[in-house]
Amino acid sequence: MNMPQIQIRTVKAMLGLNIQKPTQHIEQPKAELYIEQPPASLHIYKQPARLTIDQSRAWRDMGLIGPLESTSRFAKEGRQALLEGIARQAEEGERLMRIEHGGNPIAEIATGKGMRPYRQLGITFIPSVDSVDVHYEPARVEIEVEKNKPIIQAKVNPPIHEYKQGKVSGHMIQYPSIQIDVKY
DSSP states (O other), X not given: OOOOEEEEEEEOOEEEEEEEOOEEEEEOOOOEEEEEOOOOEEEEEEXXXXXXXXXXXXXXXXXXXXXXXXXXXXXXXXXXXXXXXXXXXXXXXXXXXXXXGSSOHHHHHHHHHHOOOOOOOSOOOOOOTTOSEEEEEOOEEEEEEEOOOOEEEEEOOOOEEEEEOOEEEXXXXXXOEEEEEEEO
């Protein structure tokens, strides 16, 4: 016996998609940066060194003195020499007055005047120790530094973001179908 047969034929559906891809653009602009460093302020105050040398005592020891002091000294020495001369002449006069008491006063006076002490040659003007006063004040230096902070200005730029949305559209390429046949 022959049995009828059923034949089923199917056609699958085919869906077509039109896809337009999305686009995205991201850009980060660099930050704008301004940096300035003002120079430091530097002030230097200096008091120079001071050297004082007083050698007036050494000059006096060597006989080199100022005009006022030398005039005063020479006046005193001249007065003293005058007084000594007057005293010597008075003493010689008295000896000559007493010539009758014997002796030879004229010869003695002449011998005394002829025998003067000799002068010593050589260096006679060596100043005394510590006759030069030296005073030194060292220099003073003061340095003031005033530092200045840097000036920093920064401007942050936001990112540039561009986005274009994609599209998807569908269409049927092939519709589904079923065919059923009976065969005997």
